[in-house]
Amino acid sequence: MQQQTARIKIAVQKSGRLTDHSLELLSRCGLSYSKGRDQLICYGENMPVDVLLVRDDDIPSLVQEDICDLGIVGLNVVEEYRLGIGTADASAVFRQVSLLDFGHCRLSFGVPDGTSFEGSVSLAGKRIATSYPRILKDYLQREGVDATVVEFSGAVEIAPSLGKADLICDLVSSGSTLRANQLYEAQTILESRAALIQTPVQVPEEKAVWIKRLLQRIEGVQQVRESKYIVLHAPRSALDAIRALLPGSEAPTIMPLDGRDDKVALHAVCRENVFWETLEQLKEAGASSILVLPVEKMLA
Ligand code: PRT
Numbered sequence: 001m002q003q004q005t006a007r008i009k010i011a012v013q014k015s016g017r018l019t020d021h022s023l024e025l026l027s028r029c030g031l032s033y034s035k036g037r038d039q040l041i042c043y044g045e046n047m048p049v050d051v052l053l054v055r056d057d058d059i060p061s062l063v064q065e066d067i068c069d070l071g072i073v074g075l076n077v078v079e080e081y082r083l084g085i086g087t088a089d090a091s092a093v094f095r096q097v098s099l100l101d102f103g104h105c106r107l108s109f110g111v112p113d114g115t116s117f118e119g120s121v122s123l124a125g126k127r128i129a130t131s132y133p134r135i136l137k138d139y140l141q142r143e144g145v146d147a148t149v150v151e152f153s154g155a156v157e158i159a160p161s162l163g164k165a166d167l168i169c170d171l172v173s174s175g176s177t178l179r180a181n182q183l184y185e186a187q188t189i190l191e192s193r194a195a196l197i198q199t200p201v202q203v204p205e206e207k208a209v210w211i212k213r214l215l216q217r218i219e220g221v222q223q224v225r226e227s228k229y230i231v232l233h234a235p236r237s238a239l240d241a242i243r244a245l246l247p248g249s250e251a252p253t254i255m256p257l258d259g260r261d262d263k264v265a266l267h268a269v270c271r272e273n274v275f276w277e278t279l280e281q282l283k284e285a286g287a288s289s290i291l292v293l294p295v296e297k298m299l300a
């Protein structure tokens, strides 16, 4: 029973756009799990971490009410929830919000093709369909615009053709859904991506240790995705020029080369992707034997 209370619960979307990315992130943090019979809980086998599979809209309240210690959810859902609570400060609702590198989208106005849009003036007196009424109302209030918000729980993009709204305010990623419904993206009011949120409630020490470890690993996984390990030979005289070309790298390691006083080996971790153009520039600056290797794990 003692062991039971010390387990960390992390809420993840059950079935949707964030599900695979969220579970893959946890797997890359070293978590292996078995699914419960009800398919709603994944029990961590090698860490005291269990994953609750729920609708994304339920994740903010599960975390805020300390039923789950952590949650992975879109910033759009976090913001809609936060505005419902009526607290201006996100940290008062969730202990920590860190951004993840998936689930990118934006909440934008979608306007029927052939209709002009000139910012807030074009919204005045209009009916706007959305699934994010609080974010939209907050935006309209800040802009001082008087418009009618029409709530839709899904398929917002068909509202104008049904005659239920003049324009929409919906999530967009590729934009193809807007185009398929003869709408165009006129203006973005919120940039969103998946975020990790943590309960505002103080957790017991034995849990805190594992939460800290998990957060560190999540950060490590995120950094590793773009990071590369670069190895090259360089004339000593060209070192400054070569260093300046390495994308997102901190102090590289410089090592002597056997029997060569004029040349050194340079090893560096680049926290950004290394493209062919960079390799060509490094070569032009005098580098040779250039290797770019993927980074498997990283702990800052
Ligand atoms: O069942 P549950 O409530 O858990 O899921 P859901 O249906 O509410 O959410 P889901 O799975 O659709 O999305 C989960 C999260 O993914 C969202 O809250 C966003 O944070 C993020 N996300 C990223 C998106 C999109 N991209 C996206 N494109 N959520 C929705 N869309 C919609 C968009 O509204 C449009 O209708 O996908 C459609 C296609 O978009 P285009 O522009 O690529 O055509």
Ligand code: ZN
Pocket: 055, 056, 057
């Ligand atoms: Zn949802």
